[in-house]
Amino acid sequence: MSPKPKIPKEEGEPKKSLASTRGALTRSFKERDGLGAYTHDPAAFPGSRVIYYNDDFVAINDLYPKSTVHVLLLPRTPLSRLHPFDAFDNPSLLASVQAETAKLKHLVATELQRRYGRFSAQDREREAILNGEKEWEAGKELPVGRDWEKELLVGVHAHPSMNDLHVHILAPDMVSECMRHRKHYTSFNTPFLVDIADFPLAKDDPRRHPRNAEYHQRDLICWRCGKNFLNKFKQLKEHLVEEFEEWKKE
Amino acid sequence: MSPKPKIPKEEGEPKKSLASTRGALTRSFKERDGLGAYTHDPAAFPGSRVIYYNDDFVAINDLYPKSTVHVLLLPRTPLSRLHPFDAFDNPSLLASVQAETAKLKHLVATELQRRYGRFSAQDREREAILNGEKEWEAGKELPVGRDWEKELLVGVHAHPSMNDLHVHILAPDMVSECMRHRKHYTSFNTPFLVDIADFPLAKDDPRRHPRNAEYHQRDLICWRCGKNFLNKFKQLKEHLVEEFEEWKKE
DNA sequence: TATTCCGATAGTGAC
DNA sequence: GTCACTATCGGAATGAG
Secondary structure, X not given: OOOOOOOOOOOOOOHHHHHHOOHHHHXXXXXXXXXXXXXXXXXXOOOOOEEEEOOOEEEEXXXXXXXXXXXXXXXXXXXXXXXXXXXXXXXXXXXXXXXXXXXXXXXXXXXXXXXXXXXXXXXXXXXXXXXXXXXXXXXOXXXXXXXXXXXXXXXXXXXXXXXOOOXXXXXXXXXXXXXXXXXXXXXXXXXXXXXHHHOOOOOOOHHHOOOHHHHHHOOOXXXXXXXXXXXOHHHHHHHHHHHXXXXXXX | OOOOOOOOOOOOOOHHHHHHOOHHHHHHOOHHHOOXXXXXXXXXXXXXXXXXXXXXXXXXXXXXXXXXXXXXXXXXXXXXXXXXXXXXXXXXXHHHHHHHHHHHHHHHHHHHHHHHXXXXXXXXXXXXXXXXXXXOOOOOOOOOOOOHHHHOEEEEEOOOOOOOOOEXXXXXXXXXXXXXXXXXXXXXXXXXXXXXXXXXXXXXXXXXXXXXXXXXXXXXXXXXXXXXXXXXXXXXXXXXXXXXXXXXXX
């Protein structure tokens, strides 16, 4: 019935090459340092994983996406080895990351519109025009349609698993074969995800000293309808597929 | 590597017929009442499960044996619906059960000798005579050999899962494909198993009011060498196979 | 707090 | 406390040549 979940793997990018790209650092390579290879030499990855890069950032598709669209923004700075809360104490870096995040959010929103706009009530007029099903005055600006950007989840984990600074940007659907454990869900649907817009954090922001475990032991709550699934992860997963279908139609 | 455990099933004895033999009682049939069918009409079971029966007892092979030999003694009395601790407050029944248990133990011990005597150091001389490898004076009594009876586990569970009174008699090896959960092990290797010889229990015997759960949460201890396997049930299972081989050689 | 693999643990239903 | 089935929960290793 349910197909065996595929292990994400991209052309020319087996795990071995992740390590070998680090050359002399191979001996100290750890799974949690895997993102460093992208900021070190993004051009070394010929597959579709790197979305774009410039002097200061690399944007990649998450290797284990937890939603239908899930990308990471990687700042190319020595500060990236710090915990995000510490790194973002640097106002210059924070401003830079927030600006680049805004750009990447726009890109992701465009991708959502491309994928799901045809199902969306809010995008209907815009889609009809684009499809030539509705007349539109030449040169007149298209209706803006659905604001996909405002629905995105954007932020850093309070206790990241990967050592290099990375900002998550993802659709809210949580529909993915890589969504396998309850922690995958809670890490994006509790205060364990700290919105990039919330920085700089106040000195007394409770998220600075999270009881990390607590967030992950919370009941599983549907992000869209609020239904409580307690610890029934599989039932939540099935529900998320249904919510995804409805969400696209908004 | 490891074959899929087989589901015990005997010829002409599917579960449905267990129920149907109870006729009008079918509607109230519960899994936990399955043993009642044997005392009700032991002749209705043509397979090898019934070892013998008489007016007062039925001896059967356990459908889910937890050792290489594992039989049950079922008293044919209305008292069999009582908890064993209460049923054995009846001195007449207790004496009767203890006497029949002694007979069945002898039968089981004979079966162990038949199966494993050829491997046993204590049975070596006896086996050699029986095989004609050693001269023996005609009419002279054979050496008695190993006392297999004294190694048997014999008793009732402090909280039986089947509602009809049954006395377990089994080899100590705990080697069986039906030994699948840690509770299967602890139920025969802690005070949760109350020896039939210990009845009548003293009024203040602590086993009368067992913290049932406690016995099943104990560490897993090898019955033969005393090694502690904590909660590593699979490792214990592998170890039990090795101990079984050594035990046969005693 | 990543992944995967394996195994221990827990809840359900059986008629 | 039986069984079997499913799913949840938990620890350990993970690279490299």
